[in-house]
Amino acid sequence: MAEVTLKNIYKSYGKTEVIHGVSCEIADGEFVVLLGPSGCGKSTILRMIAGLEKITAGEIEIGGKVVNDLEPMDRDIAMVFQNYALYPHMSVYKNMAYGLKIRRMPKDEIEKRVQEAANMLGLSGLLARKPRELSGGQRQRVAMGRCIVREPQVFLFDEPLSNLDAKLRVQMRLELRNLHEKMGITSIYVTHDQVEAMTLGDKLVILNNGYAEQIGSPLEVYERPSTLFVAGFIGSPAMNFFRAQVSSGGKHVELPGGDSLPLLDPGISEYSGQEIVLGIRPEHFRVNEDGAGTLHLRVSHVETLGADTLVYGYLGKTETFVTVRLADIHHFKKDAVLSLLVAAKKLHLFDKQSERRIGNTKDDDVL
Ligand SMILES: Nc1ncnc2c1ncn2[C@@H]1O[C@H](COP(=O)(O)OP(=O)(O)OP(=O)(O)O)[C@@H](O)[C@H]1O
Ligand SMILES: [Mg+2]
Known part of the structure; x- marks a missing residue:
């Protein structure tokens, strides 16, 4: 487990600056949601934390260590994507075990971790199935399981529930929150869905056009929005x-x-x-x-x-x-x-x- 600190992060693609100096402190074990409309820079920030995008200026620390120049593999993070990215030809078990296998973890340790994660996620009876034989929610859980077995310091989520129907989204939202309470792993979660943000986050970072407009608890941003943008964005209608x-x-x-x-x-x-x-x-x-x-x-x-x-x-x-x-x-x-x-x-x-x-x-x- 670890704290994550963003210090005045900038990102440009060519001459276009898309992130304009975002700073944020994420405490060890905290669940932080990056929330904002399409194109505001949520995925870009998450990908910079993961090491999938280079940072143009600024510093990112994970566990007190600057990781700007570390490869994604060496950052001790695990990321869940919107499209799950499961291997279609592998069983649920192998999908979950694969990341550990390529890190040359002993077989019995892999077995132990996969069984534990499957238990926690209600996947124990489905380990032999292929992804195509699972429902959307079950696939999403396998994608989660693959991250859990790694026992990373930080979880990153990019709109992990957006492919699910409304009812399943509510159910998975609760499961995610429970899982977080059980495991206590620092989590950074991207969404444009304010209900998801309000219910999951200990803290929200409201992004607008590459700027962090407000950082605060869900109730703070609802009760004391610091800008017109946040006031109009949070709350429905x-x-x-x-x-x-x-x-x-x-x-x-x-x-x-x-x-x-x-x-x-x-x-x-x-x-x-x-x-x-x-x-x-x-x-x-x-x-x-x-x-x-x-x-x-x-x-x-x-x-x-x-x-x-x-x-x-x-x-x-x-x-x-x-x-x-x-x-x-x-x-x-x-x-x-x-x-x-x-x-x-x-x-x-x-x-x-x-x-x-x-x-x-x-x-x-x-x-
Ligand atoms: N590889 C790239 N080259 C140039 N511009 C990019 C690139 N990736 C993203 N951008 C731009 O950066 C801005 C932020 O994009 P980003 O994907 O972070 O948005 P987002 O908040 O995740 O949006 P969404 O909710 O639609 O996923 C957008 O204006 C986008 O067009
Ligand atoms: Mg995105």
């Missing part, structure tokens, strides 16, 4: 954003259409009279039955999902679109006007130019 005006005393924000919300944070006063971006998550609205809410929503359409209801509409008389998520089943007619409440501590404020979070950042304000 996505956070609502409004152009809003801070009142002259800094005690309120005024939304398009004239509705106004009280602010908690006195630190906002430097923005008095200025326009900012206000973010409100769909799940943080409540309907005020007696009509005394602070925001007004003109209903456009409603989706009843069973467990909850998504209400889409417009703010007051404006064309500003709003998504609201309410628990349980609700039936609202088109053009009905709902009176909504939102707690001041659930407001997210961002600077319009820098797109960075402003005020409202103290723990007790948001939690």
Whole structure:
């Protein structure tokens, strides 16, 4: 087991820089998820840690040792890919044993490790089968098993569940988490699926366009997103954003259409009279039955999902679109006007130019 440190990592392909100085400390035994949209550089970072890509600038340490110039074989890591990359002509047993065999491990030690891993992964009854005789989830487990038997210092995963159907993905996600709790091996996991990231990660690194926008626990990035990008990326349905005006005393924000919300944070006063971006998550609205809410929503359409209801509409008389998520089943007619409440501590404020979070950042304000 080992800690992994990225120190100001850069990567260019030819003249194009795709990773622009990413730093991150991953503690021994931690499960870290690299999360971001397609093309943001997740696989590139993982491949640099694995040694499959050269680093243009910066340093990578594994277990306190700089590995920039070490071959993948010598880094003591194991990587699980999206497409499993199993050998089709070999049995499950041989697929799992192969990496140990080429490292000339004694036969009885190989046998012991494969049996142990197969046991842990529920593959004991399938060791004689070929990959084509397995389900997608079982193949994924064999790919995991092949890494486990190596007993590496670090596991790297590149979207390992993306080929599985939705139900199996949920099951494998739980299995992965259990496995991690059992083995405690430092793990770095790449995905663009925020639910996977939120449920698996001790810590998330949110990447955007080759930059690390925010590093924090799943709840930190949900409750205190540090940039507009993170705020919009984490959470489904996505956070609502409004152009809003801070009142002259800094005690309120005024939304398009004239509705106004009280602010908690006195630190906002430097923005008095200025326009900012206000973010409100769909799940943080409540309907005020007696009509005394602070925001007004003109209903456009409603989706009843069973467990909850998504209400889409417009703010007051404006064309500003709003998504609201309410628990349980609700039936609202088109053009009905709902009176909504939102707690001041659930407001997210961002600077319009820098797109960075402003005020409202103290723990007790948001939690
Ligand atoms: N060999 C290469 N040559 C040139 N550009 C590359 C190469 N590999 C990746 N890139 C570019 O680097 C950027 C990051 O790619 P990367 O594969 O790391 O993205 P990703 O976050 O893993 O995306 P996805 O979710 O689609 O897998 C992209 O803009 C991509 O086009
Ligand atoms: Mg990728």
